[in-house]
Amino acid sequence: MKRKRLLELIAFLLIFAVISTGLLNALTVKGTPGEPRLYSVYEGYAKNTEVLFAGSSHAGQLLGRNLWEDYGIAAYTIAGNSQPVDIMYFTIKEFLKYQKPKVIMVETAFIPDDSISEPDTEYAGSTINDSPVRFSLNYLDLALSQIRDFKLPVKTEGAQLVLKWPLEHERYKDLSKDDFIISMPYVNTDLEPLYSTPDEEISIVTTDRREKLSDVGEKYLNKLIKLCKKEKIQLVLFHTPYPAPEISMAQQNTVGDIAKENGVPFLDFDYMLDEIGFDPQTDQSRDLNHCNYYGAEKITNYIGQYLLESYDVGNHRGDPAYENWDKDLLAYSKHFLKQSFDLSNDISEWSNVVAGNVEDFVIVFTLSGNYKAGDEALIKGILDKFGDYDEFYEKGGTLILDHGKVLYNSGDETVYAFTHKFENAGLSVNRHKGNDEFADSAPTENDNDGIYLWGDNYIKAVNGLNVMVYDDELDDVTDAVGIDVYLSNTELFRDKINYDTLGE
């Protein structure tokens, strides 16, 4: 009896462990491209990283993929918005458990942060940033350090921080598809650079003064230097330019002094504006805090050359071991393409852009309702750009082009359902009743046709052509539009059309 109960207990604990692991994976913060994407590191997407970027969003705004494109340097970014210095240190430690880069580039804006001495504000930020770090000895070290550094009450916040779960379980409210299947896991730096420029006249003030760093900041800077020495990894500190107050500049000078004492290079771009051709008026973003795209490009280029000349990194383009960086670059180019889709509001311009990229996407066309009413040349003209689909136009229904080739054509079927599983997603199309019958009932919205992906229906127009552009490589719906022959000859509809509510 006792033995059977023990076996039952063991079975219970085993199942508990398996389900708990799955739950933890689902509930843990995966990180957006603006946050430390440790989850992707755990999943193996940082394999073969040569240069690791860490620090605040100032590091995140740099264009790591330019290093790959221009120099073949495999750089991975685990920077996070306002990442506190302790989190940065433990995030780097966590990264090193999985990968050993040759160089770690640490952006220093948050190292001396004075607000670190105010436990309340700092702690609130810290717990969010803690989340991507998996429960481990390193995590426990992080939690206990925070309890010590910020004098957190052990019985309440402290205990919750150590156990991690009490702070994470509430994510059940916000779970999304990305918590189970991460789209673009290989994207390793921010997809959304800033393009704005300052609204006012600005200048970057430098100083010779020295100002004390916060105790926590200095402690973790020294720990970081020690860690890199121990791991035999080259540490490089850098500071991106922005119109910071003089005291911050003075603190950066202190960071520079500590770096010098320890033989660590410190690239303070505030003092290198002319060298890199950085003009704050055109290269700074409107927030007066981050570099914009053009500024980031200049700094990244400088860093690329510096790394190539100083360390044994780079020239890995075309090497299959680095395919994640190729995917990241592809994701970025498609992201730009998506923006160009979004910016095309005219039917003719939009169809030219989509047809020009037909080989890169899965494109679903559904002809709905009285699509033949109105100007015949409108819809036929669009389809002609993709090939000879006169027969499809005549019969109506659904046509799916998979990278330019016909994957499905409903043909003579008046009622149909078709499903195809791509690498990550299942795409389904269907029609409930014959199109003529549906059109005769004078529908106010299209509930007859379906273009389903992950449970969402991308049908927009009632009478006309519905087009959904799906990127199966990135598992991303690039665009979905409706062209309604009764409503406009030029306008694209990206929201579902409901005749009842039109004009409200």
Next chain:
Amino acid sequence: MLVPYAVLYPLIIAVLILIFVMPSGFRSPFLLLVSLGIYCCSGTKVLFVLPLVAIFTYLISRVLDRKRADTSGKIIFGISIIILVGMLLSFKFTGLKGFAPIGISFFVLEAVSYLTDIYRGKTEAEKNPIYVLLYLCFFPTLTSGPIERGGNLIPQFKKLDKMGRSELFDPGRICDYAIVIIYGMFVKLVIADRLLKVTDLIFSEYYRFGTVALIIGAASFGFQLYCDFMGYSHIALGIAGLFGIEIINNFKAPYLSVSVSEFWRKWHISLSSWLRDYVYISLGGNRKGKIRKCLNLLLTFIVSGIWHGNGISFLIWGGLHGIYVIVENLLRDHGLLKKNSNELPFGSRFLRAASTFILVDFAWIFFRADTATAAFLYIKQMFTVPDFWILSDMDKLFSLGLDMQELVILMLALPILFGMDYVTAKRDLRVDQWLNEQGRAFRVVFTLAILFYAMVFGVYGDAVDPSAFYYMSF
């Protein structure tokens, strides 16, 4: 609980291991030290009252043991009860209120019952002070009961000190009581603390709601309080059980009761039996005629109201229950209510249980409202401001504290509560005892299901203190 779960459970595991490895005779003293240690960490303002009451109780019990037959014994007993009750009343109703130590309402009643039982000759006075101190300070029961009897706990502490290691580490017993804890956590974190959002909103802003919303608020409080207190009682029972100490099962599906009298036999059993034994019977019980019996019942329930709180609303709450029970007795005496409720067919039982719930829940309004005036206004509003249309206005319905997602989580949990109450009440079993009859696979699956449900959907974390229980404020 006296300390957060995040501290309590690791601590219990550590204490269990230490108790297992230490020489057997040290177990009770060690448990006493742990109990006092936890009490010190609980943040209670006045630490000395509990040990003082415990030492006082021990000393008086030793005197009473020798002198219970004498007049001096009677005087000593009377004075000691007056001191204990007077101290309790002082901490509850005078300027000392803000300094009331946590659990005072519970350990004082335990002290009174211990001394009374010795005086009445029902139990022997314990010679070893450690056991008496541990009886009053035992941490699982310290904050919110159950109100244990010395005659039940003290022999078990003695047994614990003699228990062999194989008996102490009985996987069957440990697993059973762990299940009881998990079930307690499930009802507390998933149901009680979720309903708390509805209750708090509606009771604090009752003036802006109408009939339906206020009925929802009252029903919500009925279940919140039940799951909160029943959850606590299960956790306490489970923790004590891990140490081989069996404490009273404080709840036996009270909302399935077919009368208010039956409700009080199944709700907060340790308090109602205490009131029966030490107040109702002391007043003469039912031995002095029908009118005195009614009066005694009313007085007993009023004492219960006073014990719960110091506002008029608690007096009304106690009085209402007294009236309910008196009316039921009268109806039963005149043959208008069946004496043996077991003879009732299912339909009748269902209707009677529903009407009992309505009566009890109506009285809860006085229990929950901030003041008696607020309770009367709540009831007035409930009967005079119709808002039946909110039942078909989802936006309004989901603005009562729980959105759609939270409501679905709650609705999936409630059948487990009702189902478990139904199957356990039918045969007077505890949750673990019922599960023991359902096969190993079901037991594992059920326990894992409620454990994960509580872990994921429980209301706890940064902004909430799930280790706070409603009855801790009494």
